[in-house]
Amino acid sequence: MLVVKDVSLSFGNVPVLAQMQLQAQPGELCVLMGANGAGKSTLLRTIAGEYKHYHGSILLNGQELHHMPVDAQARQRAVLSQQLNLQMPFTVAEVAAMGRYAYRAAERLYDKEIITYALKLLQVYDLKDRSYPTLSGGQQQRVQMARVLAQLLEAPDLHAMDYTGKKMLLLDEPVTGMDILHQQLALQLAVQLSRQGVLVIAVLHDFQLAAAYAQHIFLLKNGHVYAQGPVDTVLSPPHIKHCFGVDVSVLHHSLCAYPLVVTNTAATLFSSSALQATNAY
Ligand SMILES: Nc1ncnc2c1ncn2[C@@H]1O[C@H](COP(=O)(O)OP(=O)(O)OP(=O)(O)O)[C@@H](O)[C@H]1O
DSSP: OEEEEEEEEEETTEEEEEEEEEEEOTTSEEEEEESTTSSHHHHHHHHTTSOOOOEEEEEETTEEGGGSOHHHHHHHEEEEOSSOOOOSOOBHHHHHHGGGTTSOGGGOTTHHHHHHHHHHHTTOGGGTTSBGGGSOHHHHHHHHHHHHHHHHOSSSOTTSOOOTTTOEEEEESTTTTOOHHHHHHHHHHHHHHHHTTOEEEEEOOOHHHHHHHOSEEEEEETTEEEEEESHHHHSOHHHHHHHHOOOEEEEOOTTOSSOEEEESOGGGGSOHHHHHHHHTO
């Protein structure tokens, strides 16, 4: 279980996270949503141990993150960051293999099988000898998903182990650049991992994907959690208006198991005052 309690974090004197409260448990796909700059990536990076200058408490399975050795953290959690810019000419197989670096020699007996399995699951095995920087954006993202999967798995079979209390997966906009098929694949994989006991937290911008796959949504605004709970409760027109400034309708359709969020106001976003401000340049 992950407990984020009263976490605040500033860059210089600019507060970015303000008394953040969040609890996430294995078995649920938790999704962070919110407008640009709301603090989603910063929260994820703080939980990942990247930012250490926070105030408050982050407990992972009862242990304060501050007190956990870095190598122990790396064996417990895998992170897919936003905008990974890897320019070195590593092959696809080498990038996926980076997921295994955190483990000790005795834990790396099945490295090859796990890496092959992860590449096949993300449908990038055929690209394994290609130079990573030459791949398309969506292909690179699938390779990164394969890397984090390789980091999490302890056997070359998604269904073989129970990871409850042992593993955490942090995904920052994991489906960026992926086509519709691979978006579904990546999020079904995240759901399956959560069923295997992995604590999964993902940042998503797409309401339809969040509605289809999230069990619990945290809606962030100005560095704190504005609303949280199941999809039906959180993705309401007033919440979305408050956090994104957009009027939406939430529709239900007999052929769709989740609510559909549709925007009403595309034409009215270009207000005359905004245009006047632009004209000033
Ligand atoms: N290293 C940093 N130094 C200074 N300011 C930062 C840093 N990282 C983030 N910020 C600021 O913190 C705020 C929150 O950024 P963050 O990346 O967490 O937002 P986000 O909700 O993930 O947004 P997006 O949807 O655009 O990815 C922004 O105003 C950003 O400019």
